Amino acid sequence: MATDSWALAVDEQEAAAESLSNLHLKEEKIKPDANGAVVKTNANAEKADEEEKEDRAAQSLLNKLIRSNLVDNTNQVEVLQRDPNSPLYSVKSFEELRLKPQLLQGVYAMGFNRPSKIQENALPLMLAEPPQNLIAQSQSGTGKTAAFVLAMLSQVEPANRHPQCLCLSPTYELALQTGKVIEQMGKFYPELKLAYAVRGNKLERGQKISEHIVIGTPGTVLDWCSKLKFIDPKKIKVFVLDEADVMIATQGHQDQSIRIQRMLPRNCQMLLFSATFEDSVWKFAQKVVPDPNIIKLKREEETLDTIKQYYVLCNSRDEKFQALCNIYGAITIAQAMIFCHTRKTASWLAAELSKEGHQVALLSGEMVVEQRAAVIERFREGKEKVLVTTNVCARGIDVEQVSVVINFDLPVDKDGNPDNETYLHRIGRTGRFGKWGLAVNMVDSKHSMNILNRIQEHFNKKIERLDTDDLDEIEKIAN
Numbered sequence: 001m002a003t004d005s006w007a008l009a010v011d012e013q014e015a016a017a018e019s020l021s022n023l024h025l026k027e028e029k030i031k032p033d034a035n036g037a038v039v040k041t042n043a044n045a046e047k048a049d050e051e052e053k054e055d056r057a058a059q060s061l062l063n064k065l066i067r068s069n070l071v072d073n074t075n076q077v078e079v080l081q082r083d084p085n086s087p088l089y090s091v092k093s094f095e096e097l098r099l100k101p102q103l104l105q106g107v108y109a110m111g112f113n114r115p116s117k118i119q120e121n122a123l124p125l126m127l128a129e130p131p132q133n134l135i136a137q138s139q140s141g142t143g144k145t146a147a148f149v150l151a152m153l154s155q156v157e158p159a160n161r162h163p164q165c166l167c168l169s170p171t172y173e174l175a176l177q178t179g180k181v182i183e184q185m186g187k188f189y190p191e192l193k194l195a196y197a198v199r200g201n202k203l204e205r206g207q208k209i210s211e212h213i214v215i216g217t218p219g220t221v222l223d224w225c226s227k228l229k230f231i232d233p234k235k236i237k238v239f240v241l242d243e244a245d246v247m248i249a250t251q252g253h254q255d256q257s258i259r260i261q262r263m264l265p266r267n268c269q270m271l272l273f274s275a276t277f278e279d280s281v282w283k284f285a286q287k288v289v290p291d292p293n294i295i296k297l298k299r300e301e302e303t304l305d306t307i308k309q310y311y312v313l314c315n316s317r318d319e320k321f322q323a324l325c326n327i328y329g330a331i332t333i334a335q336a337m338i339f340c341h342t343r344k345t346a347s348w349l350a351a352e353l354s355k356e357g358h359q360v361a362l363l364s365g366e367m368v369v370e371q372r373a374a375v376i377e378r379f380r381e382g383k384e385k386v387l388v389t390t391n392v393c394a395r396g397i398d399v400e401q402v403s404v405v406i407n408f409d410l411p412v413d414k415d416g417n418p419d420n421e422t423y424l425h426r427i428g429r430t431g432r433f434g435k436w437g438l439a440v441n442m443v444d445s446k447h448s449m450n451i452l453n454r455i456q457e458h459f460n461k462k463i464e465r466l467d468t469d470d471l472d473e474i475e476k477i478a479n
C-alpha cells in the first residue's frame with residue numbers, strides 16, 4: 001500500500017475509534033442514588049448483562065489516576081547488558097547522574113528523593129554516552145515513566161527547534177498522562193517545548209513543528225512523520241515506546257509503531273517499556289529495539305497463606321444475597337469488596353445492599369475511567385464501606401485496607417475456566433500487606449463447585465465450607 005493511502009486508512013481507523021469513544025461517552029449516565037450509591041441508569045441497559053470486556057488501556061489509565069506513589073517491590077532487578085564486559089552501573093542518588101540542574105530541581109520538586117529500583121539501573125544505561133538501547137519490564141507503578149521522561153529531557157538541546165524525542169503511547173489519554181509528567185519534571189526548564197500528536201490536534205499542511213518532544217498515538221505520529229511531514233524523523237535522537245503490552249493489544253498499533261521506527265536514524269536511541277512480558281511483547285520489543293540492554297523486575301509474589309478462605313453453598317442469586325446479609329449480620333466488616341460476573345448482577349446487588357442500609361459504591365465498565373477513579377478514591381477514603389464491582393473492571397486495583405473479599409461469582413476466563421491469576425490477585429497479599437484476610441466464595445451450581453475445586457487444586461489450599469445459617473459459625477471465622 002502506498003504511504004498516503006495507508007496513512008488514510010490509519011486516519012479512518014482512528015476516526016472510527018474516536019466516534020466509538022464519543023458514543024461511549026454519550027451513553028454514560030451514572031448518578032448517585034439517595035443513599036450515595038452510584039447507580040447505573042444506562043440507556044443501553046440490555047448490554048448490562050454482558051460480560052465486561054477487558055480494556056487494558058483503560059486499566060492502565062485507571063491505575064495511573066489512582067496511584068499516589070511508588071509500588072514497593074522487594075525483588076532483585078535483573079539486568080542483561082548488551083556488552084557483558086562493560087561495568088554494571090547503578091545509582092543510589094539522582095546527583096550521581098549529573099543531570100542538568102534544572103532537571104534535578106524538577107525531580108526533587110516532584111518529591112523524588114532517590115531513584116526507584118528500576119530507575120537505579122535504567123537511568124545510568126539510558127544516560128550513558130553513547131546512548132544505549134533498552135527494553136525494560138516492571139509492573140505498573142515502579143517508576144518507568146519517570147525514568148524515560150528524565151532520559152528524554154536530558155537529551156534535548158533546546159536551541160535546536162525541531163522534534164528530537166518521540167514517545168508513543170497507546171491512547172490519547174495515556175499520552176496526556178505522560179505529557180503531564182514531562183511538564184512537571186521539566187517545570188524549571190521553560191525553554192523546552194512539548195507537542196501532542198493526537199487526533200484532533202490539527203496543524204496546517206506544510207507546517208513543521210518546532211517543539212522538542214512529541215508525544216502521541218501511533219496512527220497520528222505516523223501521519224505526522226510520513227504523509228503530513230510535520231516531523232522530520234531523521235532528526236529524532238530518542239524514541240520511546242511506552243506500554244508496549246497495551247500497545248500491541250490494539251489492532252494496528254504494532255505495525256504503525258514498526259513503520260515509525262523504520263523511519264528513524266540508525267543511531268537513534270530506542271527505549272521500550274512494558275508492565276508485562278508475554279511472548280508477543282518480547283517479539284515486538286525485539287523488532288523495534290536493536291541490540292538492547294534488558295532490565296526486568298519481577299512482580300512481587302502474592303500468597304494465600306494469610307487468608308482464610310471459605311465457600312458458601314447457595315441455590316440462587318437471592319440465596320447468595322441472603323448469605324451475604326447473614327455474614328454482615330454476624331461479623332463487623334470495616335470494608336469489603338464484592339466481585340460479580342456481569343454488570344447486571346453488580347448493579348442489582350449494589351441496589352439490594354443499599355436497600356439494606358449499606359453505604360455502597362458500584363464500579364463497572366460502563367463508567368468512564370475518571371468516574372471509576374473517583375469511585376475508588378471515595379472507597380479508599382472510607383466514604384463507602386462496600387465496593388461492588390464486576391470481575392474485569394477491578395483488575396489490578398489494590399485497596400490496601402480491605403480485609404474482606406467476597407466472590408459473589410467466581411472468577412472465570414472467557415472460556416469459562418477458573419481464572420486463577422485473578423483469584424490470587426483479588427484475595428492474595430504480598431509481603432507488605434501480610435495482614436489477616438477473609439475471602440468468601442459463593443457457589444450456586446455444580447459448575448461453580450467444579451470451578452472452586454479446580455481453584456483449590458491449583459493453589460493446593462483447602463477452601464472450607466461455611467454454613468451462613470449458623471451465626472455462631474460465622475462469628476468464629478472472624479476470630
Ligand SMILES: Nc1ncnc2c1ncn2[C@@H]1O[C@H](COP(=O)(O)OP(=O)(O)OP(=O)(O)O)[C@@H](O)[C@H]1O
Pocket residue numbers: 060063064067068069070071110111112113114115116119138139140141142143144145146147275
Ligand atoms: N524515584 C521516585 N521516588 C518517588 N516517587 C516516584 C519515583 N519515581 C516515580 N515515582 C512516583 O511513583 C508513581 C509511579 O511512577 P511511574 O508512573 O513512573 O511508574 P510506571 O512504572 O511508569 O507506571 P505505569 O506502568 O503505570 O506507567 C508516580 O506517582 C510517580 O510520580
